[in-house]
Amino acid sequence: MTDPRLEEPTASEGVLVLAATPIGDPLDAAPRLAQELAGADVVAAEDTRRTKRLCDALGVTVGGTMLSYHEHNEARRTPELADRIAAGERVLLVTDAGMPSVSDPGYRLVVACTERDLRVTCVPGPSAVLMALAVSGLPVDRFCFEGFLPRKPGERGRALGALATERRTMVFFEAPHRLASTLAAMATAFGPDRRAAVCRELTKTYEEVRRGGLGELAQWAAQGARGEITVVVSGASAAGGSVAELVPQVLERVADGERMKQVCAEIAEATGCAKKTLYDAALAARHTAG
Numbered sequence: 447m448t449d450p451r452l453e454e455p456t457a458s459e460g461v462l463v464l465a466a467t468p469i470g471d472p473l474d475a476a477p478r479l480a481q482e483l484a485g486a487d488v489v490a491a492e493d494t495r496r497t498k499r500l501c502d503a504l505g506v507t508v509g510g511t512m513l514s515y516h517e518h519n520e521a522r523r524t525p526e527l528a529d530r531i532a533a534g535e536r537v538l539l540v541t542d543a544g545m546p547s548v549s550d551p552g553y554r555l556v557v558a559c560t561e562r563d564l565r566v567t568c569v570p571g572p573s574a575v576l577m578a579l580a581v582s583g584l585p586v587d588r589f590c591f592e593g594f595l596p597r598k599p600g601e602r603g604r605a606l607g608a609l610a611t612e613r614r615t616m617v618f619f620e621a622p623h624r625l626a627s628t629l630a631a632m633a634t635a636f637g638p639d640r641r642a643a644v645c646r647e648l649t650k651t652y653e654e655v656r657r658g659g660l661g662e663l664a665q666w667a668a669q670g671a672r673g674e675i676t677v678v679v680s681g682a683s684a685a686g687g688s689v690a691e692l693v694p695q696v697l698e699r700v701a702d703g704e705r706m707k708q709v710c711a712e713i714a715e716a717t718g719c720a721k722k723t724l725y726d727a728a729l730a731a732r733h734t735a736g
Contacts, residue, residue, distance in 0.1 A: 466571030470649030607726015
């Protein structure tokens with residue numbers, strides 16, 4: 447018996463289906479994912495080889511056309527896929543792991559479809575962001591996802607400086623070979639005692655969640671880490687004398703003609719705040735205001 451959801455929309459109405467794929471264990475795949483893989487007219491996959499292996503694990507045969515859709519051909523393929531949806535086809539978009547368009551290809555196609563008033567729907571499923579939050583042991587009532595930080599140390603430092611006063615729990619992705627330097631940079635920007643969790647190889651055989659202060663975690667990561675990594679960091683404290691309270695003082699004095707570096711050095715010495723953290727936060731605040 448055919449699943450009624452695969453009979454909708456009608457032949458005259460195409461649809462883009464964003465489908466979450468397992469981040470590790472194939473058994474985490476939603477039952478509907480198999481149905482969509484078998485019933486879609488087009489399966490647009492970030493890596494067709496990995497998608498074929500997933501299909502084998504699920505015992506699914508792709509019924510339509512499978513083509514690649516990744517960061518190197520996303521701009522070129524997007525109009526083609528949007529045209530096929532407009533022509534009434536059902537296009538299923540899958541990435542290597544997790545939800546399309548969340549640090550993965552897909553955003554451009556969603557925008558293209560919404561601009562043409564084409565239907566977009568989703569097959570919910572595994573998410574490294576949500577799983578890491580759930581197991582981190584950190585507050586999850588309010589959070590923000592920051593993806594991958596810039597690779598260059600200076601740009602990364604400025605990005606972290608801008609987040610120094612963020613009160614929500616923050617979630618980051620990171621490559622294993624950059625984990626130690628990133629945690630060290632976070633310890634500098636947020637303080638070595640800021641609580642965090644490094645979630646490695648989630649749902650896989652060697653799953654590991656390491657919790658502690660950023661300074662402690664940076665020392666641990668210096669020994670080397672492997673696999674897919676998600677980092678969860680607690681938000682800034684509301685305690686008095688926080689960077690959030692000091693930044694306006696910096697900007698006010700800079701507006702009066704003083705040099706930002708000198709102002710930050712003086713305020714940092716008087717309050718015990720990290721000078722670089724205060725400087726990066728003030729620089730980010732001035733850029734945002736400007």
